[in-house]
Amino acid sequence: MCAGILPDKGNVDDLTQEFLAESQEGLDRMERCLTELEAHPEDRSLITEIFRAVHTIKGTTGFLGFKRLEKLAHAGENLLGSLRDGRLLVNERLIDGLLQLKDGLRNILEIIGITGGEGTRAVDNDDSLIASLDRLNAAESGQSDHPLEARQSSGEQGDENSRSSAVDAGANEKTLRIDVDVLNRMMNLVGDLVLTRNQILRSEAAQAFPELVRSLDATTADLRETVMQARMQPVGNLFRKFPRMVRDLAKSCGRAVRLQYSGQETGLDKSLLEAIKDPLTHAVRNAVDHGIEKPEARLLAGKPSEGLITLRAFQQSGSVVIEITDDGAGIATERVLAKAVERELVTPEQAAGMSERETLQLIFLPGFSTAAAVTNVSGRGVGMDVVRANIEKVGGSVELASQVGVGTTLRLRVPLTLAIVPALVVRCGGQSFALPQSALVELVHLSTGEAAAMVESIGSASFYRLRGRLLPMVELRSLLQLKTSAPPTGKGIHVAVLEAEGRRYGLVVEELMAPEEIVVKPLSGIVRELGLFTGAAVLGDGSMALIVDVAAAGQRAGVKPSEIKEEDAAEAPVTEEALEEYLLFEGEGEATQALPLCVVERIEELARSEISRIEGRVMLRYRGETLVLHDAGAVLQQNPAVAMLTVLICTEPGSASRQGLIVRRVLDVSSGRVAEAVDKDQGAQARAVLIGNRLIALCELRPQEGVRMHWSEVA
Amino acid sequence: MLQAVVRAGSDAQESSVCTVGLGELWLGIETACVREVLGERDVETVPLMPSYLAGVLPNRGVMLTVLCLRSLLGMPRYEGRSSVMIVEDGSAGGPFGLLVDRIGGIVSVTDAMLEPTPSTLKEQSRQLFNGVYKLQDRLLVRIEAKQLRPESLSELQGLVAQ
Incomplete structure (x- = not known):
């Protein structure tokens, strides 16, 4: 039992409107069944379903008086009738014909939706289509060429799922x-x-x-x-459109591709589903056109000639992740770099110093496309930058991972809903502004002295040297021309490091307030046209805050989208290895230690009373789970009276359990790389990280026995 | 708040208007266009907007744009706390807010009481004024919600002093 809510349409009465919505749904169903039918030609229930969809359209059109639609549906119904009665066998030509029939019907429905009539132009003629359907119908079963055989893929989970859902009712765009x-x-x-x-x-x-x-x-x-x-x-409503698209696309670019999907029951807000439709379509196109190699090339590489594209959706900590994985050629970083240099996106010197991860990020720059040949499918230079911009617009993020010869995975991460977003509230000029957490990279506080020493100006622009990189600084006060008295001196400045659409900058604000989950209210026309605010929100204390469009604000301030800064490339050591980010902290004996940033989930300040000692182990009750704490800084032993503890909450990649690390003080985050083992006297391999030209002991987490530390002389 | 209840002299073509005050000036807007009277409210200013846009205000689940009527008429800022009235003209743009010094009451008027806007007024005011009602004790300027739509005001922008 379902209730449809239909939009108002000027030219079309309610009855027709309802018919259109119903027919579109029927055609959606037909499309899904057709792609299914290709994989399972023996499945009679699919043929019946398709027949029913076309039959319903034909029946209702006669009643509403749409002659053209009726005629085409009638021809289709005849063909499907023969198929249902077993006089015809399913083959590729027949599926093509039925897909054309579906497109033809959809075309007429669209014209009716817009004009209320069936179209009178010369191109609005279905005679050739009807004739080809009749020809297909006339072909006797014996003469039909190679009946399709059931594919091997039928056992796969994705296929099974999509099959059972293919007969479900689908969702229409506007209803x-x-x-x-x-x-x-x-x-x-x-x-x-x-x-x-x-x-x-x-x-x-x-x-x-x-x-x-x-x-x-x-x-x-x-x-x-x-x-x-x-x-x-x-999400399955979106996924279902892809089998047909992939099929057509693979055909036109000479690839053999199988599409598999899972997690289609994952729920996502309707408006978000619409928002990610285009980026996702683009990503799937890219996977077929750029990702999967030609069958011959695949065989040479020792892979099955048929490529596999996997769409996977799942929920992860408050957001929905959609992964598009192909088992194609992967992205060759040399080619990316060569192309980027050719397009003058980076200089050859910059390119020489780039890590693999940085190189892959270049793909998201505007004006970048790696396709050797420009095809009509993709490769026109509008591509991944648009994908990223669209996903970031809804507060999501895009990640790319690729391995040459193995394949590429694009991961789109979007929030569950657009209505409520986590944001950081800041104050400037007596007003509150909300910065979406999705664009927030980090927060930096500079004391007046630090600000004077470390904020440098070139002309009217000012920069802050953040870990060796020049970060353009944007003052919110002057950007918004807020009329207020001079900022309070002596308290230093707060900088919110933001990044959106490749623009990275530091926003200088007066005061940082608490992070809050804000309910987003869209702004009306004239305020929205300003383009600086995505909405407004009423905060918990009843006051209001405007939500800053981070990308637009950066653009207005003149921040260029760029993944690397010139200064950085000049300073960065030329290295073959990827640089990783490390959190530096003060451990035992006030020595500096490093921990890979990816394992640190949070840094918490806890009161000593919150921890307890059980059987000699220090335990902490943290967000509903019990964590073992390791006293890396020997804080508890040496300083029994300490009231507040700094605890790093860590998760080892690949393990679900968390653990805590008590440290003396958190120092900084820096990028570095793992240095060779230097000291093997202790039996175990000692590891250290090279950060700049300093060697720093690496603190290693061991899931079971706790922290094991190896360290060596600091160079 | 001043309650202005005025008896109409004639019974021909009676209609009712809601009165709002700006300093000494009284204006009337057709009651049918008034959706809600909110009274004294603080409006969130939006930076970089023309001065006649007072800001935004949350109301019944949506964010409304609020216009500053004083600024539209080229009058100086009001010193006290302004009141907000929500108006709509039935068009697709939806309702919007009007920031005024105070909100009066409902007044019955007839077409016979309406005179054309005096031509001696400033151009800026003449564009928005839609005639003047001669009440017994004072004049009441008629304004229309349709002409105040935030979207249609951009052409007026040149006239509004920043």
């Missing part, structure tokens, strides 16, 4: 199908809300008030959850 149960629940909750309001209005006794507020609170929470749930759509 939303809501389970009537959900709608009823919403109505009941609204009823409760009204009831509570009435009670509050009439209640005179103050003691009844807490009870009423509790009821109001519960109803509001339920209602919010129900509405969110109604907006959630399975």
Whole structure:
């Protein structure tokens, strides 16, 4: 049972509108069934489903008087009838013909949707299509060429899932199908809300008030959850469009590609689903065109001639991750660098000093495309930069990983909903502004002295040397021309390091407030046109904050999108190895130690009373789990009276368990690389990190036995 | 808040307007266009916007754009705390807010009481004024929600002093 909510359309009456929505859904279903049918030609239920879709269209058009549509649907129905009765066998030509039929029908439906009529132009003629359908119908089963054989892939999980869901109702672009149960629940909750309001209005006794507020609170929470749930759509609705696209694309560029998907039941807000549709389509196109090699090349490389593209969706800590993986040629970094130099995106000197990760990031620069030949599919230089911009616009992020000869994985990470985003609230010029956490890289506080020494100016632009890189500084006050008195001196400055669409800059603000989950309200026309704010939000204390569009603000301030700064390339040592980021801290005996930044989840300041000692181990109750703490800095032994502890919450990649590390002081984050083993006297291999020209002991985490440390003389 | 209840003299073509005050000036806007009277409110300023845009205000789940009527008419800033009235003209743009010094009451008027806007007024005011009602004790300037739409004001922008 479903209720369709339809948009207003000027030229089309309600009845036709409903018919259009229904027919589009029928055609969506038909499309899915057709791609399924190609893989399982023996499946009769699929043929029946397709027949039913076309038959319904034909039946209703006759009633509504759309002659052209009826004629085409009729020809299609005849062909499908023969197929259903077993007079024809499924083959590739037949599937092509049926796909054309589907496109033809969809085309007419679109014209009706826009004009209310079926189209009268010369091109609006289906005779040739009808003739080709008739020809297919006339072919006797015996004459038909190579009936398709069931593919080997039928056992795979992705295929099975998509098959069972292919017959489900799909979602139309502009309408939303809501389970009537959900709608009823919403109505009941609204009823409760009204009831509570009435009670509050009439209640005179103050003691009844807490009870009423509790009821109001519960109803509001339920209602919010129900509405969110109604907006959630399975990602599968999006995935289902891909089999057909991949099939056509693979054909036109001479590739053999199999598409497999999983996690299609993962829910995502409807507006987000729309927002990621184009980037995802682009990414899949790229995977077919650039990723998968030609069958001959694949055989030579010892891979099956048929390439595999996997779409995987899953939820991970409050966001939805969609991975597009291909088992193609991977991205050759030399070619990326050569192309980037050719396009003058980087200088040859810069290119020489770039790590693999930095090189892959170049692909996201505007005007970059690696396709050796420009095809009509992709390779026109508008590509990954648009993908990234679109994903970042909805507060998501894009990651790319690739291995030459093995394949490429593109990971799109998007929030569950657009309505509520985590943001950092800052103050400037007496007003509050919200910076989306997704664009926030780090926060830096500079004392007045540090600011004077480390903020350098070139002309009117000022820069801060952040770990050797020049970071352009943008003053929020002057960017927004806020009319206020001079900033309070003596307290230093707060810098929020932001990055969006490749623009990285430090935003200077007056005050940092708490991070908050804000409910985003879109702005109306004239304010939105300014383009600097994506919305506004009411904060927890009732005051308001404008949400800064980080990319647009950077652009307005003149920050250019660039992955590397010139200064950086000049200073960076030429190295073959990838540089990794390390967190530096003061450990035992005030010696500096390093920990790979990727294992550090959070840095917490905890009161000593929060930890307890159980059987000689130091334990901490942290966010519902029990962590073992390791006293790397020997803080507890040497300083039993200390009240506050700095604890690094660490997760070892590949293990689910967390552990804590008590340190004396967190010093900095720097990039460096693992140095060769220098001291083997202790039996175990001692490891150190080379940061700049300093050798720093690497602290290693061991999941079971705790921290094992090796370290060597500091050079 | 001043409650201005005024009896209309004639009974021909009676309509009601909601009055708002700007200093000495009283203006009337058709009651049908007034969605809600909010009273004294603080409006969140949006940087870099023309001065006639007072800012944004959350109301019933949406963020409304609020216009500063004083600034539109080239009047100096109000010293006290301004009030907000929410108006809509039935167009697709949705409702928007008007920032005024104070909100008066409902007044019944007739077409017979309406005179054309005096031509001696400043150009800026003449563009927004839509005639003047002669009430017994004072004049009431008629303004229309349609002409105040934030989107349609950009052409006026040149006239509004920053």
